[in-house]
Amino acid sequence: MKAELDEQTLLKGLANNDSKVVEALYQAHFNMIQHFVVNNNGSFDDARDVFQEAMMALYEKVQTNSLVLTCQIKTYLFSICKHLWLKRLQQMGKYSSPLSTQEETVSVEDDLGIFEKQEANYTMMNNALNSLGEPCKGLLEGYYIHKKGMQELAQEFGYTNADNAKNQKYKCLMRLKKIFFAQYNMGDK
Amino acid sequence: MEDIKLLETIDRYLAGEMSAEEHDLFETIRKNTPSIDQMVKEHEMFLLQMDQYAAKRNFAKLTEKTFQHLLAAGEWTLDNVAPSKVKIIQLWNKYKKVTAIAASVGGLIALTTSAFIMYFSPSLNGNQLLQLSKDIEVIKKNQQVQGHLLNEVKSKVPENATLLSGGSGFLIDPKGYIITNAHVLKGNGAIVINNMGQELHANIIYTDKNIDLALLKIEDKDFDAPNTIPFTIRKKMSDLGEEIFTLGYPRNDNDIVYGKGYLSAQKGYAGDSSSYQIQISANPGSSGAPLFNDKGELIGIISTREKLAVGVTFAIKSNKIIDLIASAKENEAPTDIKLKVTKVEHIAINRKVQINSLKPYIFSVRSFN
Numbered sequence: 307m308k309a310e311l312d313e314q315t316l317l318k319g320l321a322n323n324d325s326k327v328v329e330a331l332y333q334a335h336f337n338m339i340q341h342f343v344v345n346n347n348g349s350f351d352d353a354r355d356v357f358q359e360a361m362m363a364l365y366e367k368v369q370t371n372s373l374v375l376t377c378q379i380k381t382y383l384f385s386i387c388k389h390l391w392l393k394r395l396q397q398m399g400k401y402s403s404p405l406s407t408q409e410e411t412v413s414v415e416d417d418l419g420i421f422e423k424q425e426a427n428y429t430m431m432n433n434a435l436n437s438l439g440e441p442c443k444g445l446l447e448g449y450y451i452h453k454k455g456m457q458e459l460a461q462e463f464g465y466t467n468a469d470n471a472k473n474q475k476y477k478c479l480m481r482l483k484k485i486f487f488a489q490y491n492m493g494d495k
Numbered sequence: 496m497e498d499i500k501l502l503e504t505i506d507r508y509l510a511g512e513m514s515a516e517e518h519d520l521f522e523t524i525r526k527n528t529p530s531i532d533q534m535v536k537e538h539e540m541f542l543l544q545m546d547q548y549a550a551k552r553n554f555a556k557l558t559e560k561t562f563q564h565l566l567a568a569g570e571w572t573l574d575n576v577a578p579s580k581v582k583i584i585q586l587w588n589k590y591k592k593v594t595a596i597a598a599s600v601g602g603l604i605a606l607t608t609s610a611f612i613m614y615f616s617p618s619l620n621g622n623q624l625l626q627l628s629k630d631i632e633v634i635k636k637n638q639q640v641q642g643h644l645l646n647e648v649k650s651k652v653p654e655n656a657t658l659l660s661g662g663s664g665f666l667i668d669p670k671g672y673i674i675t676n677a678h679v680l681k682g683n684g685a686i687v688i689n690n691m692g693q694e695l696h697a698n699i700i701y702t703d704k705n706i707d708l709a710l711l712k713i714e715d716k717d718f719d720a721p722n723t724i725p726f727t728i729r730k731k732m733s734d735l736g737e738e739i740f741t742l743g744y745p746r747n748d749n750d751i752v753y754g755k756g757y758l759s760a761q762k763g764y765a766g767d768s769s770s771y772q773i774q775i776s777a778n779p780g781s782s783g784a785p786l787f788n789d790k791g792e793l794i795g796i797i798s799t800r801e802k803l804a805v806g807v808t809f810a811i812k813s814n815k816i817i818d819l820i821a822s823a824k825e826n827e828a829p830t831d832i833k834l835k836v837t838k839v840e841h842i843a844i845n846r847k848v849q850i851n852s853l854k855p856y857i858f859s860v861r862s863f864n
Contacts, residue, residue: 332558336562336571362551365554366551424551431544441831450548451553473499476499479502480502483538486544
């Protein structure tokens with residue numbers, strides 16, 4: 307009962323971007339993944355990438371799916387990592403025999419499907435932002451990513467007042483939307 | 496102009512910033528104008544995408560930071576790092592560099608000895624100070640010697656360019672901004688070389704000869720931009736006797752060299768309040784190298800060495816970087832630089848780990864005409 311409660315607390319903390327929870331999850335589970343990846347044709351860096359992706363997948367799951375997880379966090383993370391790493395090995399043409407593992411796993415295909423779609427959306431937004439150039443990119447990132455106020459942004463980017471910065475922000479936003487939707491609609495057909 | 500107004504209105508509508516009357520009015524318009532309704536839906540969807548993007552990006556950053564933090568704290572051993580990828584890249588970069596030099600340096604004249612020829616700064620401090628830049632004398636590029644054999648490995652220094660000076664530099668913004676000494680850049684062009692031996696094009700963005708600092712930006716498709724800078728810039732004055740260390744490229748072979756010492760005076764040469772006096776072994780080529788305290792904060796930039804007293808070195812205080820960026824911005828140089836200034840005091844961490852995490856951010860700088 308106690309353990310279950312702790313898992314719920316962790317998931318809740320994760321949903322709220324609690325850095326202590328992220329740290330606790332890294333401390334508790336990264337070694338397992340590192341061990342698994344390194345023993346299966348991978349490097350420390352590969353393990354880092356795969357684990358980060360699994361953390362992202364878990365994060366997105368708790369964001370969208372309230373806080374329902376049908377298994378332990380450990381099992382979930384491991385299952386995602388195993389899938390991702392398997393896929394990467396196949397892409398590299400390295401995959402030969404089934405991966406050695408004694409860890410319990412659960413089916414994560416559905417979640418990974420959703421995750422991949424979200425990844426694609428992320429990449430689209432990222433590309434759109436990156437093709438903007440400055441000061442548009444910095445201005446929009448400041449507003450939407452770093453949640454800065456117009457006053458602060460006006461200062462940072464050297465606009466005479468918040469209204470000017472806001473006006474500029476909308477001009478940039480129009481450009482961003484145009485680029486984003488050009489990609490988005492292309493991906494739809 | 497009209498479009499912007501409309502977008503702003505939709506934005507306010509979706510954010511719930513409208514008054515009740517305005518809201519009702521807008522709802523009516525929306526109901527009667529399909530094109531407006533369409534725009535609202537589109538914008539709503541876009542904002543949702545942006546929201547998810549922002550959350551994801553911020554979370555990715557959080558995981559990256561947590562990982563780096565735990566790594567630096569020695570949570571995981573790197574012993575079982577598979578050497579394959581890293582090593583090969585490193586070897587290739589080294590090899591590339593060596594062959595590039597072999598290809599281009601047919602007419603190279605006495606690099607090693609001339610690097611130590613003393614250069615007396617005429618402007619800054621009279622003849623008292625030896626600037627620590629490597630005055631690489633007349634290195635003529637002669638690509639033809641090696642001919643077509645080594646065509647595929649070209650140095651990024653243009654053909655026929657003359658290397659004029661060199662030193663060290665370090666990244667202060669993941670977008671590729673590098674700080675070095677102004678006197679390290681005697682030419683109009685520059686390249687930087689990372690600790691893996693990879694050469695990268697850099698543009699000289701801004702120099703301030705008075706404070707002897709310069710800003711470069713890496714402009715190279717091969718540049719693998721990091722996510723973040725692993726150190727912060729100290730704004731406050733550092734204490735006398737504080738233990739310090741530096742990493743730079745004092746030699747000609749692009750091997751990064753570590754040196755440690757202590758802060759011996761809070762003012763520099765002849766009472767210069769913009770620099771520190773430090774006790775550290777600094778060699779030519781250390782100019783522009785970063786100076787860290789044991790918490791890993793950037794406290795200065797190694798600059799000049801008193802001619803006679805060996806071991807006495809001066810370092811420009813780190814808050815001058817903030818001044819440099821401010822005046823660069825005033826002079827219409829790019830405004831997208833973000834400095835990471837120390838906000839909370841760090842704790843000292845294992846030096847070897849520290850050095851390993853800092854190494855990729857420190858570059859050898861070469862300037863040519």
